[in-house]
Amino acid sequence: MILHFYIARRFLRAFIIVLGVFISILLPIDLAEQIRRIGNPEAGFGAAFELALLNTPGTLYEMLPLFIMLATLFLFLGLARTSEMVVIRAAGRSALRSTMSPVIVAILLGILGIMVINPIVAATERQYAQTVSRYQTGEAQTVSISAEGLWLRQGSEAQQTVIRAERTNADGTVLQNASFFAFDEDGAMQSRIDADTARLELGAWELGEVKIWPLAGSSNPEAQAETQARFTLASTLTREQIRDSFGSPSTVPIYELPRFIEQLNNAGFAALSHRVWLQMELSNPLMLAAMVLIAAGFTMRHTRFGKTGVMVLSAILLGFGVFFIRRFAEVLGETGQLPIYIVAWTPPLAAILLALGLLLHTEDG
Numbered sequence: 001m002i003l004h005f006y007i008a009r010r011f012l013r014a015f016i017i018v019l020g021v022f023i024s025i026l027l028p029i030d031l032a033e034q035i036r037r038i039g040n041p042e043a044g045f046g047a048a049f050e051l052a053l054l055n056t057p058g059t060l061y062e063m064l065p066l067f068i069m070l071a072t073l074f075l076f077l078g079l080a081r082t083s084e085m086v087v088i089r090a091a092g093r094s095a096l097r098s099t100m101s102p103v104i105v106a107i108l109l110g111i112l113g114i115m116v117i118n119p120i121v122a123a124t125e126r127q128y129a130q131t132v133s134r135y136q137t138g139e140a141q142t143v144s145i146s147a148e149g150l151w152l153r154q155g156s157e158a159q160q161t162v163i164r165a166e167r168t169n170a171d172g173t174v175l176q177n178a179s180f181f182a183f184d185e186d187g188a189m190q191s192r193i194d195a196d197t198a199r200l201e202l203g204a205w206e207l208g209e210v211k212i213w214p215l216a217g218s219s220n221p222e223a224q225a226e227t228q229a230r231f232t233l234a235s236t237l238t239r240e241q242i243r244d245s246f247g248s249p250s251t252v253p254i255y256e257l258p259r260f261i262e263q264l265n266n267a268g269f270a271a272l273s274h275r276v277w278l279q280m281e282l283s284n285p286l287m288l289a290a291m292v293l294i295a296a297g298f299t300m301r302h303t304r305f306g307k308t309g310v311m312v313l314s315a316i317l318l319g320f321g322v323f324f325i326r327r328f329a330e331v332l333g334e335t336g337q338l339p340i341y342i343v344a345w346t347p348p349l350a351a352i353l354l355a356l357g358l359l360l361h362t363e364d365g
Contacts, residue, residue, distance in 0.1 A: 003088065003093065005101075007075070007079075007098065008101040010078070011071060011072070011101065011102040011105050012105060014071040014072075014078075015071035018071045018074065019067055022060065023056070026056060026059055027053075027056055030052040030055055030056055030059065031048055031049060033052075034047075034048040034049075034051040034052050037051075047131075050131065051128060051132060054124045054125070054128035055124075055128050057120060057124045057125075058121050058125045058128070058250060061121045064110075064113060065284075065288055065319075066291070066319065066320070066323060068106050068292060069291040069294065069319040070295075072102055072291065072292045072295035072299070073295045073312060075102060076295070076300050077299050077308070077312070080299065085098070096359060098296075098300070099292060099293060099296045099359070102296070103293065106285070106288040106289050106291070106292045107285045107286075107289050109285075109288060110284045110286075110289075113284060113285075114254060114284065114285070118253060118254045119255065121250065122251050122252055122253040123253070125248065125251045126251040129251060149164055149165055149167065150165045150167075150168050150175070151163065151164050152172070152237065154236045154237045155183075155236060159184060159185070159190070160183045161180055161181065161182050161183070162181045162183070163175070163178060163179070163180050164178065164179045164181075165177060165179075166178075172200075172239075173200040173239050174197070174198070174199050174200070175197065176196070177194075178195050178197070178198040178207075179192065179194050179195075180192070180193040180194075180198075180207075180233060189215050189216075190214075190215060190216045191213060192212075192213040192215060192221075193207065193210060193212050193213075193233065194211045195207035195209060195210045195211075195231070196208055196209035197209070200237060200238075200239065204232050204233060204235050205232070205233040205234075207230065207231040207232070207233060209229065210227065210229070210230070211228075212226045212227075212231070249273055249274040249277035249278075252274065254281055258278070261275055261278070272335075272340075275340055276330055276333040276334050276340050276344065279340050279341060279343070280326075280343075280344045282344070283348055286348035286352065287347070287348040289348075289352060290349075290351035290352045290355060291319055291322075293352060293356060293359065294318055294319050294322065294351060294354075294355045295319065296355070296359065297362065298311040298314050298318075299311060299312060300359075300362075322347060325347055326348070329342075329346070330343060330344075
């Protein structure tokens with residue numbers, strides 16, 4: 001037990017060192033990128049630094065499997081260089097038993113990431129998206145999903161229009177049972193338009209079966225209401241704006257994600273990317289364990305056998321390969337080409353089996 005705690009402590013220390021090094025590298029790079037991205041001289045360095053601080057947690061969380069792999073490399077290379085692995089083996093510890101401590105720590109870090117870090121990253125990424133939008137366009141989020149349906153917002157400095165629809169199509173460009181509420185620059189409601197259907201075309205909404213209430217300066221809007229079979233309403237929205245306004249699934253905390261997926265489904269959206277993201281997050285502890293086993297399989301040999309550089313390079317290449325295969329599978333899942341559970345759970349499980357086979361062959365075979 002003491003030996004397990006010793007290896008776990010060394011692994012945690014290596015992980016903290018790797019994390020600190022990457023923070024010192026990524027933060028200045030991200031700061032330079034935010035200065036370029038804002039494109040607003042009036043925002044200044046403070047705004048760019050704020051955006052960099054908001055964006056960095058999400059970047060670090062996404063790279064967590066790679067940090068785990070590098071920490072494992074440092075751990076076992078250090079143990080092999082000081083001949084501690086020789087002593088551990090002489091004490092009767094097999095290679096697989098020696099990896100138990102870092103594997104358990106990696107799984108615990110993955111669970112901690114799901115329960116604690118994920119909500120924090122979701123909050124910072126959501127704030128980051130809103131802050132970038134405010135600096136670039138001066139406008140806030142365009143789309144919102146609630147139990148009442150889909151809410152959109154469009155307009156200019158002179159007028160704002162709030163849109164509510166019971167249901168929509170997959171990209172939010174065809175609305176069912178939609179209501180359009182127009183407000184002036186002072187926030188006073190000018191008119192209300194109800195439509196059975198609304199289709200977003202280039203620069204306008206094409207409404208069908210419309211009823212229009214003039215509210216500004218009217219004592220009896222119902223008496224002055226008009227009905228039309230077709231009506232065209234100017235719009236500043238585009239298909240891309242609606243799609244991008246949902247943001248990344250990573251902006252939704254994992255505790256709220258199932259309910260958010262249900263709301264998207266009720267509004268008519270497939271929510272495929274959010275469902276894939278949920279399963280990817282749940283499988284993340286297994287992915288971290290796979291990275292530990294991959295790195296251990298190449299670096300538990302004693303340094304006197306030579307080819308240490310080749311083995312480290314092989315571990316890094318295999319780790320990166322598994323990482324990017326998982327990302328590629330995620331894309332296939334988001335496009336509906338592969339089942340969600342296969343996309344999320346197959347890569348880490350396959351990587352664990354591959355690494356176990358390597359360990360059994362090279363160390364205990």
